[in-house]
Amino acid sequence: MASEPGFLPRDGLDRLIEALRRDGREVIGPRVRDGAIVYAPIAAAADLPAGVRDAQSPGAYALHAVSPDERLFAWANGPQALKPLVFVPHELLWSSRNDGADGPQFTAAEPAARPTAVIGVRACDLAALALQDRHFLREPYPDPAYRARRDALFLVAVHCTHQADTCFCASTGDGPEAESGFDLALHEIDDGFIVAAGSDAGAAVLAGLDLAAADQARMDEARAGVEAAAAAQSRSLPSRDLRPTLLERLESPQWDAVAERCLSCGNCTAVCPTCFCNAEVNEATIDGRENGHYRQWDSCFTSGHSYLHGIVIRSETRARYRQWLTHKLAHWHDQYGRSGCVGCGRCISWCPVGIDLTAEVAALAGEGTA
Structure with missing residues (x-):
């Protein structure tokens, strides 16, 4: 080469x-x-x-x-x-x-x-x-x-x-x-x-x-x-390994603060280049003779994503946002050897209410107010 x-x-x-x-x-x-x-x-x-x-x-x-x-x-x-x-x-x-x-x-x-x-x-x-x-x-x-x-x-x-x-x-x-x-x-x-x-x-x-x-x-x-x-970049994350920061603050009031603004719309997961949540659905013809089994994008912000035997495990926005952030920035280290965030900033630009991931992490780390 x-x-x-x-x-x-x-x-x-x-x-x-x-x-x-x-x-x-x-x-x-x-x-x-x-x-x-x-x-x-x-x-x-x-x-x-x-x-x-x-x-x-x-x-x-x-x-x-x-x-x-x-x-x-x-x-x-x-x-x-x-x-x-x-x-x-x-x-x-x-x-x-x-x-x-x-x-x-x-x-x-x-x-x-x-x-x-x-x-x-x-x-x-x-x-x-x-x-x-x-x-x-x-x-x-x-x-x-x-x-x-x-x-x-x-x-x-x-x-x-x-x-x-x-x-x-x-x-x-x-x-x-x-x-x-x-x-x-x-x-x-x-x-x-x-x-x-x-x-x-x-x-x-x-x-x-x-x-x-x-x-x-x-x-x-x-x-x-x-x-x-x-x-010229003015935003940043405080560390490339945020496992201690996030997992020690699972009961932080900051999760309630962000939940008051978050719409659980899933825009952040749709534009995120690393999110891979999906659901499987069946689509049948009107006469019932043919059926297609499809995989389609899903989001951890939907109620169906945490549905288990009649119960929605994460029924509140607070739990859904926490799941998204802690999985991507903490647990991905255990699964894939690094954070799931690549710093593209799409989740910030395309959030309808302008939630800033870097500001939320800074607040959780005690470095600022989101």
Whole structure:
């Protein structure tokens, strides 16, 4: 995989997109849709959000245009991550059909995935994908549908140079520069992109682009942009291991304080790139002959998630918020070897009442008031 970073002029990005498509991949990238930046199929660099900036704060997200000639990736994450591409919101697991005499016949869903290249992946979302991998690909029973989609992904990271007010990835160690988990990585600078390979597949694509080596001045510009993004982050978590802080404060009045504001809507878990709670449901045809058994996204903020034999175990918002925060920031260390938070800040921006996870943790730790 040994290859030196190359320089791709700004007007040459279509060459990269075409190289990715040449192997039969669908190319997905960031696009502006319904007032947000989301992943969607792209045909050319012209489909990317040129000159678009985001403004994010607790409970608020907005886009504004600067200039059509401005950078393509000068914004922080929108509501999506890679999660919907590998752990889909609603998927068939198995189906049954009953034609009468022979009784019901059961058929398992066959995993299938189209090769897909994703441009614009950020460091925090690569870290989140690694956590999803630890959950869904655990031996001895890896999830076959997840594996099929995961193996079909070709990831083009973009190192962050513009952070949102809600970002805190520097404190979790998950950004703003992508260090692993990508096939190619781009540093966007004024006149183009520095392109580096992170896998053999990425090195093959990079070699086909036949780029000139990136000079030292451009490398220095790229490094300065990432360092500025890290230094500009104003939010943080006090520690990367919050198990003692949270588990010693399970009866803190702070849980009551946050419950007075929390709507138990589940927005935070929907936009979180690492949450994986799900439910299984049956969907039958009107004549009852056919039935599909589906897995769909769920949230620990719903009453059904803690329903057990006629009892909702966590019937109050206080218990649901505590379950979410302590599981993600404390118990994930025992399950996956690290916290489940990658510092993307989505749960802060997309909370309808602007609850700030970092402020809640600070209050619990006695470092401030949420």
